[in-house]
Amino acid sequence: xxxxxxxxxxxxxxxxxxxxxxxxxxxxxxxxxxxxxxxxxxxxxxxxxxxxxxxxxxxxxxxxxxxxxxxxxxxxxxxxxxxxxxxxxxxxxxxxxxxxxxxxxxxxxxxxxxxxxxxxxxxxxxxxxxxxxxxxxxxxxxxxxxxxxxxxxxxxxxxxxxxxxxxxxxxxxxxxxxxxxxxxxxxxxxxxxxxxxxxxxxxxxxxxxxxxxxxxxxxxxxxxxxxxxxxxxxxxxxxxxxxxxxxxxxxxxxxxxxxxxxxxxxxxxxxxxxxxxxxxxxxxxxxxxxxxxx
Numbered sequence: 213x214x215x216x217x218x219x220x221x222x223x224x225x226x227x228x229x230x231x232x233x234x235x236x237x238x239x240x241x242x243x244x245x246x247x248x249x250x251x252x253x254x255x256x257x258x259x260x261x262x263x264x265x266x267x268x269x270x271x272x273x274x275x276x277x278x279x280x281x282x283x284x285x286x287x288x289x290x291x292x293x294x295x296x297x298x299x300x301x302x303x304x305x306x307x308x309x310x311x312x313x314x315x316x317x318x319x320x321x322x323x324x325x326x327x328x329x330x331x332x333x334x335x336x337x338x339x340x341x342x343x344x345x346x347x348x349x350x351x352x353x354x355x356x357x358x359x360x361x362x363x364x365x366x367x368x369x370x371x372x373x374x375x376x377x378x379x380x381x382x383x384x385x386x387x388x389x390x391x392x393x394x395x396x397x398x399x400x401x402x403x404x405x406x407x408x409x410x411x412x413x414x415x416x417x418x419x420x421x422x423x424x425x426x427x428x429x430x431x432x433x434x435x436x437x438x439x440x441x442x443x444x445x446x447x448x449x450x451x452x453x454x455x456x457x458x459x460x461x462x463x464x465x466x467x468x469x470x471x472x473x474x475x476x477x478x479x480x481x482x483x484x485x486x487x488x489x490x491x492x493x494x495x496x497x498x499x500x501x502x503x504x505x506x
Contacts (some may be wrong), residue, residue: 223407227396228383229500231451233373234389236493237366238435238460243486244362247462250470251355252477254348265330275282276333341473350476358483365490372501379504382407383419390433400451462489 264399307362377387386395395418404418416424425431429450438445439456446453464484469482 217293223381224396225397225503226376227392227399229503230373230382231375231392231396231455232378232496232500233369234392234457235455236369236497237373238389238455239462239493240362240366240369240488242459242463243466243489244359244366246363246466247355247359247483247486251352254355260427322451339485347476351479354476354483360488361487361490365494368494369497372497374505386419386422388450389455390431390435390438391422391450393418393455394425394431394449397449397451400423462486 253454382395384394386392395404395407398418398421405415406417407419408417409415409420410417422431424432425448432441432445434451438449438452442453442456442460466482466485469478469485
């Protein structure tokens, strides 16, 4: 294909290819942000916050308060059933002693459990810090290498996307991920058949449809807001929702592997997910580029 005219009959394919490239760039940049976050975590391993020492409940203050309450209950119980002074004192002592004992041993048990949990968390945190520190140089080397891989992929993909945009099929105003996804969706669902207004059939063009939906707040145009409220666009911007959801699945898979203990082996396995993604997308990019070489 070597002209805009020869591309127009295949506008759906063109839009689909552009959307693929926009999604690939978005995903790569999101992966890069996750890699950078992991680099910061590893680099600042010594700053990992230690668990807070548990607050120990006073073993005597609470029982003393209970004794006071026990005397009141004992007084009520003793005077009501046994209106004799000696019996009254006896029930005060019995009820307050029982309550105080229960509270004392319950508090003692809670303190021991809290201390045991604290010691376990502290031990695990120290082990994590020591483990990260020991493997830090190797892990950082792996992550930095993948950062370079991301940068290379982004440059190559952006170059191919620029090639498609330079065909001047899409107006400059609409050359971004959100607009391309919506315009592509109009064509896929046969809502629009042209980019501009169709003077023959009178059908509204994709540009006008997109602008109207943005004005009417049917479409959310700001990508940052979309990412934070993804479910809200499912019905109105489905292709974009689907594309970002696929990206999120990749990020969750990477983050899931890195959420616990970080070793060089685990980090390598995590970043291999990104490597596999780049390999798949690079193959698609090459195929797309072949179709649009001038």
